[in-house]
Amino acid sequence: MTDVLTPVLTKNWADAKSWTLDAYSKTGGYDALRKALTMTPDEVTTEVKDSGLRGRGGAGFPTGMKWSFVPKDNPNPKYLVVNADESEPGTCKDIPLMMATPHTLVEGVIISSYAIGVHTAFIYVRGEVLHVIRRVQQAVQQARDAGYLGTNILGSGFDLEVVVHAGAGAYICGEETALLDSLEGRRGQPRLRPPFPAVAGLYASPTVINNVETIASVPSILANGKDWFGSMGTEKSKGFTLYSLSGHVKNAGQFEAPLGITLRELLELAGGVRDGHELKFFTPGGSSTPILTAEHLDLPLDYEGMAGAGSMLGTKALQIFDDTVSVVRTTLRWIEFYKHESCGKCTPCREGNWWLVQMLTKFEAGKAREGDLEKMLDLCDNMGGKSFCALADGAVACVTSAVKYFRSEFEAGYKTPAWELLPYENSARFSVPATTGAHA
Amino acid sequence: MSGHEFESYFPESGSVDLADRSTSIDETTYAELRELASRYPQPRSALLPMLHLVQSVDGRISPKGIEACAEVLGITTAQVSGVATFYTMYKRRPAGQYHVGVCTTALCAVMGGDVLLDTCTKHLGIGVDETTPDGSISLERIECNAACDFAPVMMVNWEFMDDMTPEKAIALLDDLKAGQEVHSTRGARITSWREAERVIAGFPDGLADEGPSAGEQSLLGLRIAAEKGWTAPGGEPKKRTRAKKPAGEESAK
Numbered sequence: 001m002t003d004v005l006t007p008v009l010t011k012n013w014a015d016a017k018s019w020t021l022d023a024y025s026k027t028g029g030y031d032a033l034r035k036a037l038t039m040t041p042d043e044v045t046t047e048v049k050d051s052g053l054r055g056r057g058g059a060g061f062p063t064g065m066k067w068s069f070v071p072k073d074n075p076n077p078k079y080l081v082v083n084a085d086e087s088e089p090g091t092c093k094d095i096p097l098m099m100a101t102p103h104t105l106v107e108g109v110i111i112s113s114y115a116i117g118v119h120t121a122f123i124y125v126r127g128e129v130l131h132v133i134r135r136v137q138q139a140v141q142q143a144r145d146a147g148y149l150g151t152n153i154l155g156s157g158f159d160l161e162v163v164v165h166a167g168a169g170a171y172i173c174g175e176e177t178a179l180l181d182s183l184e185g186r187r188g189q190p191r192l193r194p195p196f197p198a199v200a201g202l203y204a205s206p207t208v209i210n211n212v213e214t215i216a217s218v219p220s221i222l223a224n225g226k227d228w229f230g231s232m233g234t235e236k237s238k239g240f241t242l243y244s245l246s247g248h249v250k251n252a253g254q255f256e257a258p259l260g261i262t263l264r265e266l267l268e269l270a271g272g273v274r275d276g277h278e279l280k281f282f283t284p285g286g287s288s289t290p291i292l293t294a295e296h297l298d299l300p301l302d303y304e305g306m307a308g309a310g311s312m313l314g315t316k317a318l319q320i321f322d323d324t325v326s327v328v329r330t331t332l333r334w335i336e337f338y339k340h341e342s343c344g345k346c347t348p349c350r351e352g353n354w355w356l357v358q359m360l361t362k363f364e365a366g367k368a369r370e371g372d373l374e375k376m377l378d379l380c381d382n383m384g385g386k387s388f389c390a391l392a393d394g395a396v397a398c399v400t401s402a403v404k405y406f407r408s409e410f411e412a413g414y415k416t417p418a419w420e421l422l423p424y425e426n427s428a429r430f431s432v433p434a435t436t437g438a439h440a
Numbered sequence: 441m442s443g444h445e446f447e448s449y450f451p452e453s454g455s456v457d458l459a460d461r462s463t464s465i466d467e468t469t470y471a472e473l474r475e476l477a478s479r480y481p482q483p484r485s486a487l488l489p490m491l492h493l494v495q496s497v498d499g500r501i502s503p504k505g506i507e508a509c510a511e512v513l514g515i516t517t518a519q520v521s522g523v524a525t526f527y528t529m530y531k532r533r534p535a536g537q538y539h540v541g542v543c544t545t546a547l548c549a550v551m552g553g554d555v556l557l558d559t560c561t562k563h564l565g566i567g568v569d570e571t572t573p574d575g576s577i578s579l580e581r582i583e584c585n586a587a588c589d590f591a592p593v594m595m596v597n598w599e600f601m602d603d604m605t606p607e608k609a610i611a612l613l614d615d616l617k618a619g620q621e622v623h624s625t626r627g628a629r630i631t632s633w634r635e636a637e638r639v640i641a642g643f644p645d646g647l648a649d650e651g652p653s654a655g656e657q658s659l660l661g662l663r664i665a666a667e668k669g670w671t672a673p674g675g676e677p678k679k680r681t682r683a684k685k686p687a688g689e690e691s692a693k
Contacts, residue, residue: 003670010662011675018653077481089545089584096658099626120481127492127529128585130598130636131627131651137639138648163479166640168488168527171583185487185513187526203482224674231673240672243661246588247547253589253660269664287546319547319588333546337583343526428552429592430605 002232002258004265006240008220009213010256013100019135021142024103030148032219036111037156044115048218051226052238057083057174057211058285058314060237060303063218067116067208069198076205080113080121081183084136084212085167085174087126088286089337090317093242094212096254098125098132101216102139106162108215110148111222113160116208120161124179127167137164171341175389176209178343189345190389213242233259237302241316247282248274248322248427260300263318267297277322281405285314287334288394290401291327311401324426326418327406331398332360338395349392352383356399363413366420373410377403463504464497473512476642484513491524492641496634499534528583529640536571536578538616539633541595542609545584552592552605557581559606560594563613576617578633589657590626597636599624602655627651 017023024030036044049064070078082105086094098105105123113121123140125133140162143149151159165183172178173188180202182188201207217239221229230238237259243266246252250271257266263282273279281291284301289312292299299305306313321330339353359376362368376399384396403410412421425432473490477483487509494505501524510517524530542557543549557568560579564572571578587593590602594609601612602625615622622630628650639645665671 002673003665004668005661005665005670006672006675007662007665007670008672010659011672013654013662014659015653017649019648086586087584090547090588091584092586092588092590095586096654100654100658126586127488127527127640128582128595128598129600130639131600131624131648133640134628134644134648137642137644141644164642165485166489166492166642167529168491169529170527182488183485184482185484185523187523228673244589246591247551251657251660252591253657255661255664257661269661317588321547321550325550330546330550333544333549337545340583424550424554427550428555430552430555432552432555 004261005255005257005269006232007256008240009097009101009104009216009242010254013096018100019102019139021103021139021146024101028223029103030107030146032222033107033110033148034154036114036222037154037158041115041117044111044222047226048115048221051221051229052233052236053214053217053221053229054237054303055211056213056217056241056315058088058288058312060313063210063214066198066210067112069196070116070206070208071199072117074199074206076203077120078116078118079202079205079207080109080116080118081179081202081207081209082109082121082123082212082215083174083176083179083209084123084125085179086212087171087174088288088315088317089334090246090283090286090319091244091315092246092317093244093254093315095129095132097212097216097242098136102136103143104216104219105136105212106139106143106148108218109162110143110153110160111218112208112210112215114158118208119159120163122163122165122183122202124165124167124173124183126173127169133164133166140164170343171337172343172389172391175391178389179209180207187343189343192388234300234302234304236304237300237313243301243316243318245270245318245320247320248277248325249320250274259302260305262298262300264297266301266318267320273320273322277324280321280323280325281327281402282321283314283317283319284311286317287319287337288312288390288397289314290397291405292401293405322427324422326364326422326424326427327402327409328360328363328413328418329422329424331402332357332364334398335360335395338391338398342391346387346389346392348383348386349395352379352392353395355379356383356395360399363410364418366413366415366417368410368413370414372414373403373407461503462498463502465494465502465504465508469493469497470508470512472643473508477512479642484515487513487520487523488527489641491520491527491530492637493643495531495535496637496641499634501530501532531578533569534571534575535633536576537632537634538577538596538630539580539598540577540613540616541580541582541585541598543582543585543587543591543593543595547588548584548592555606556592556594556604556609559609560613563610572617577613587626590655596622596624596630597633598640599627599630599636600655601625602657624651626655
């Protein structure tokens, strides 16, 4: 039986100057790379495959399998792209990782590139996180200066260059094919699949795209072995992962635990929901994963547990909303996000989110009419599964799950403004003077 | 947002202001644009960083900047404009010396982000996407900035400002306007928006070693594990390097 929390990625986050090569080396940094370079690339891939590591960016696809899809006979160069465009509402795990220990990511990039046969890798960081960009830039430079990057790395004959690339503000670029278009210097718009990136990705060459946390988990697997990794977690969801608790908890923050921990356990560690209040709803893994309620507190937070409850594990971004919160208001604000971030390529998403915002605005203001709820759900039906990527599906999941659990609150929007039903000032983290009609 | 019936209405769209031809782009800029292009297997991949560099030089995406990118990459100005108008970090109107953002995506909005935005607009006397007349501060309503455990959050020149309150927001704005040295809660001392854009373009400013390794919230699980002696299998319990904060100190008021 493993411990409740299992710090691996977070283990050195509190160390002095944890982001430097010196600090990283003192804790065994780059030893996993040395070990990997004594193995064949296929052995490294097999170790990762057999560990059971699944993608931590949301979809949960088996990492080693993804690597093995790269065709060996393709004459084009192969690329690894790290998706560090963390922007899914609620998600805040990759940013602190890259801030505190960017070398974990860089070492993971080198080992993974070696396994896949990549000689140019990219770290695509969202542009809006200046200090994180500084730390990753510096880590790559330090790794290069130390001979972990460049030609003939540690005498192995393996060559690798890593380019740190900053985005420019677009949630859609977290979608892997939009990210590739963006990295090619274009508007970030998703591509139709097939062909999949493993066959025709960046510059139409074989490309592997992995999330920051996924790649950062690789060095520990190489250092400690697949059995060690698999001794944590559940049968199909192996290993440790970062759970991010935010919102109305006493102590918000990051918790690194074996997959399968429950929200009840995590809430206990976080000191519970803030005093005097109860949990109303939560997202298991960002705003695109259908919301759940207190009845789901004891479900394992793993890929299967969340799928079984009609939701998704997603990015393990647990946004906690207490009983003061208007679900109508929250849903509107999420849909405003999707409207803002829709790239505009597919009509159902571009227009659908636009219409949803207008409908939800009426529900919020208490000005919706009888039948509007059915109309809104019908609109959702015309949006879901009808676009190139899953952005609209995420938006639809917000609305349909909110209506599923809190239908009466939407129906109240036929008469009562949401800010009268549940005064907004009660939800703020600081005290807000209640003023008549103020709902900003 | 409200008050419009079902109609197509795109208030935030619009093209680059071609009337303003002012620019500071010179041969040095061209050399740096070419350097960025040389970092990639295919030069066009450098377009996003190049546009960040244009902003650092001209304080906005200038017509000359678009022409320079097109020239260096051998693509059309229409192709460059198409990219420049897609991404929200590219500003077609000059941003302030300090570009301030308030997160109002769902969780931050609920936790107080709406109140913070209201506080900022009132205190500065400007609206969203506007700049103060003296050019010191511009204001933006930002979407989720991946700092949700520190909600409600703001940012200055894309540096984190965590755990904000209206009082802290007003003090921050006053300090910025007065030219006081301001530090990010999880980052470096605040430089200028143009200097920040230069780093984002790919030219480091040497400030990576400033600031903490992590915020308190980022370390919460680690601290609890240390206290309880919890580790990953085979691990030694990590000695605490800093005193644990009393329980509840980080909690909501």
